[in-house]
Amino acid sequence: MIRTEHYIRLGIVVGLVLLIEGLCRTGTIPASVMIAPSAMAAHAIEILREGRFTHDIVASFTSIAVAAACAVGFGFAAGLAIHAMPGVRRALEPLIASYYAVPTFAFYPVFIVLFGVGSLPIIAIATLLAIVSMITATMTGLDRIPHAFSKTARVMRLGRWQTVWHVKLPAALPHLFSGVRLAVSHAFIGVIASEFILSGSGIGYAISYAYNNFENADMYALMLLVLVSVTLINSALNHVDARFQARRRR
């Protein structure tokens, strides 16, 4: 069953790529709008080999990694702290629920003023974008630990930290990992989008620079790189996530 789904999905993707390829090759989509996927891929490989954008790619991925790590670390800590204080939690809940309504990018300029130009404001905004999903996931994870678990731990006379390490953390892990997955994808969006709007380096900047200079080949090659790397990272995280979920259900 899972096999068939896989093949259908693969078929759809391949079909779409081939369709675009055909439309581009026959000139239905003019080359000024979009270049053929095969040309994109060839140019992407060429770019990687040349190393012309290596600096930007490294800059972006470093920012993404730092932002994701900050979001996961601080989000986990904040989730623990808020979960320990039910009163505070009830006060924060409506704010957390409407957090994603706030157009965070509107504050990007403010961060530039605060942190200066560079990777710091980008990391700050990506962290802000990613942290709340981690906080929520941590709290849900802690909520969902069955009461029987802590009772059992008490029966076995585990210490406070032993309980946390051997019982609570493993029980909450699937939810925590879902939070990590969301945090990573939000960090990705935050970093690339901020670079796009106003920055001097990074993949987002390189794409917008290529767009402004009508360098379609570079632009599409970089876009393809982003799409492929996001898809790869997502499917890797999804795979682990699915494993965790399956284990939880067992």
Add this chain to the structure above:
Amino acid sequence: METKKPNPLGTIAVVLVLIGLWQTVHLLGGAAIGSPVATVHGLWQMMGTASFWEDAAETGRALAYSLVIAVAGGIALGLGLGANRLAAKVAEPMMMNLYSLPKVTLYPLVLLVFGLGIASKVAFGVMHGLIPILIFTMNGVRQIKPVYFRAAHAMHLSRNQIALRVVLPAVLPEVLSGVRLGFSLSLLGVLIGEMFASQKGLGHQLANAMNLGNIDALMAVALFLMLFALAGNALLMTLSRRYRATGA
């Protein structure tokens, strides 16, 4: 949810603390960011000018168009995909991947296809808003209790009747959650579009203020957008809560 009892006093306290933090940053950073009072004052003055409302209307129009398309398309596609088990299973990971894609990277493509007008902004807003609505609707359809369908069959309802009378009311709470997310993401999409390439709209005002280093204008517009987004979010939340209360 275990801790659903709201704590409005606490919420107000948290908001006050946040404003206090803002004030502290202002005092420490000096001219780097405007104080809360100055920002509110600046926004008030800005709201008195006609050009502000022109830009706001431009953004509002783009947002309205993209919301209509995103809601209609998202619900239709979500119902269609959710109706078929295989289709839903095939589509879900793809949709999740599309959702977590940094869609800004595709903005140049949107610009090349739709040109530099309102159409590209709307398209970009739809790209952001449609997918969450689709995902929520699809999952909503898949979670409908089979009993509902058996009852519908027992009553000899036609396919259209089932869709309209059974499926739609059953998924409405989910759809409303999706629309809430879609609303904020569409707004974000339209704003990013305007910030990147547009001559009108609040996003353009933001980008403009950023380039001119006009902190007060920037903070004022950002505050306005935040309040607008929060108001829309609160409205949709009340709506879904009320529906849930009567429906459940």
